[in-house]
Amino acid sequence: MSDAFSREPVWDPRRFPPAARAPRTVQTARMLRDPQGYPRALRDRFGPVFSLRAFPYRGALVCAADADTNRTVLTDHRRFTGGDAAALLAPAVGAGSLICTPPPGHLRRRRLLLPPFHGARIAKWAGRVRELVRTGLPELLAARDGGPVRPWAQRLTLDVILRVVLGLTDPARTAAFRRALTPFVGTANLAVLFLPGPVRRDLGPLSPGGRFHRLRATVRALAREEIAARRAAPDRAHRDDVLSLLLGARDEEGVGPDDDDRLLDELTGLVLAGYETTATTIAWTLHLLAHQPAARDALIADLDTGSDQLLKATLKESSRLRPAVYNAMRTAAHDTELGGRPVPRHAFVAALFPLTHLDPALWPDPDAFRPERHLGPEPAPYALTPFGGGVRRCIGASLAQLETETVLTEVLAAAVPEPAGPPEPPRLVSVTLVPAHGGRVRLRPRGPRDRPPRMS
Ligand code: HEM
Structure with missing residues (x-):
């Protein structure tokens, strides 16, 4: 186990916020079965700060579930430190990636990584993203009989990352990366990270740990070749993909990422953080829209006028109800408190976004899908944080927004999402809250009746 886990304090009800009495195995099973409902029940019982006694924590995970404590966990970096808490993901994203870097190194790294993801630069990628969406769209529409959207979206977002982050344009090279990355970032492979230490080890090609390490080695070998080729590329200075920009970057101490291992970690971290x-x-x-015909039709009508107002509101609402990233993890720097509850030094602390997003004090009728609630004044600070907040806020938020907005615009211009079964409950896979069956949707092609002229 990593340092963060070996330092974790053992469970002591006097030093932690209140917890349910159920054994760890039972609490883990409840979390897996109902990752929104179970912690919500704990919040209703204990208030906005409580302990969750679940695997892999031997103490407890301290949970923050309202806007005030969400803000404290995300912004009070002296008390709640990021980086170490992501240790579990380190073998996949790379121990040297931004995600796994604690302060003080974190800010320096972040300054180096931010410029390639600046909103103005992302806007220049819009054409490339639209082209990739349009290329992939026929495949999604062909499977209009109610298949899951997520596998299709995974292929698309992986292609976007390969194009704009790694700057791949050669189809053969792109295909090689896709072949290596798809099994590596797959749920089954990443689940290895959550297995007990001995099982995670490389025990030969047939063991889960062995498979993980081989897939990882293949991905890193490919990325290493790409870095070497790009360093030598005569046109590097004129390219605007993230890899080329990073190779040209120098941080304030005059250090550039000429350490290939660090760059490799950074690139794998970006792929993993940005794709799933x-x-x-x-x-x-798309799944929520299929089950909300009034919101869906209003959105299609608004898009048809050339507006993107309701589109942005719809994406906020879907990220409120079902935030893709379940939580932000920190460790307590010293014995402290959160919302008046004790938190021992080195305890894991999580801002649970789905709980804050469903807090009835912040969001009236919290379970209803109502995009128009985002058309009025801004919500209370830290009431809606699908991209986190503070100095660890998602650096890929603008790219993610560009991708999601482009997909929605293109899909809804061509088809009307309809239910392909009952609404799917959320499941927790690693730190991602996913639709239980991949988000099944029936896509009915738009006929002349529901296709008013689209403004450019
Ligand atoms: C809808 C899609 C996305 C969501 C919901 C999301 C969400 C988040 C959240 C909540 C955090 C903060 C974690 C924390 O505070 O510990 C984060 C961090 C991060 N995200 Fe994203 N993300 C998305 C897409 C992307 C994309 C496309 C990229 C890049 C290609 C990216 C790269 C990162 C990185 C590098 C960090 C770490 C920032 C730091 O530690 O300073 N994300 N993301």
């Missing part, structure tokens, strides 16, 4: 999350948001939004 965006795909899941796309799947949830």
Whole structure:
């Protein structure tokens, strides 16, 4: 186990916020079965700060579930430190990635990584993203009989990352990366990270740990070749993909990412942080729209006028109800308190976004899907944080928004999402809240009746 886990304090009800009495195995099973409902019941019972005694924590996960405590966990970096808490993901995203870097190194790294993801630069990628969406759309529409959206969206978001982050344009090279990355980032492979230490080890090619390490080695070998090729590329200075920009970047101490291992970690971190999350948001939004005909029809009508107002509101609403990232993790820097409850040093602390997003004090009728609630004044600070907040806020938010908005615009211009079965409950896969069956949707092609002229 990593340092963060070996330092974790053991359970002591006097030093932690209140917890349910049920054994750890039972609480883990309840979380897996109902990752929104179970912690909600704990919040109703204990208030906005409580302990969840579930695997893999031997103490407890301290949970924050309202806007005030969400803000504290996300922004009070002296008390709640990021980076170490992501240790569990380190073998996949790379121990040297931004996600796994604690302060003080974190801010320096972040300054280096932010410019390639700046909103103005992302806007220039819009054409590339639209092209990829249009290329993939026929495949989604062909499977209009009610298949899950998520696998399609995963292929698309992986292609976007390969194009704009790694800058791949050669189809053979793109295909090689896709072949290596798809099994590596797959749920079954990443589940290895949550297995007990000995099972996670490389025990030969047939063991889960062995498979994980081999897939990881293949991905890293490919990325290493790409870095070497890009370093030598004569046109590097004129390229605007993230890899080329990072190779040209220098941070304030005059250090550039010429350490290939660090760059490899950073690139794998970006792929993993940006691919599954965006795909899941796309799947949830189309699935929720299929089950909300009034909201769906209003959105289609608004898009047909050339507006994107309701589109942005719809994406906020789907991220409120079903945030793709379940929580932000921190560790307590010292013995402290949260919302008046004790938190021992080195305890894991999580801002549980789905709970804050469903807090009835912040969101009237919280379970209803009502995009128009986002058309009025801004919500209370830290009431809606699908991309986190503070100095660890998602650096890929603008890219994710570009992708999700482009997909929704293109899909809804061509088809009307309809239910393909009952609404799917959320399931927790690693830190992602996914639709239980991949977000099944029937896509009915739009006929002349529901196709008013689209403004450019
Ligand atoms: C809808 C899609 C996405 C969602 C919901 C999402 C959500 C988040 C959240 C909640 C955090 C903060 C975690 C924390 O505070 O510990 C985060 C961090 C991060 N995200 Fe995203 N993300 C998305 C897409 C992307 C994309 C497309 C990229 C890049 C290609 C990306 C790269 C990152 C990175 C590097 C961090 C770490 C930032 C830091 O530690 O300073 N994300 N994301």
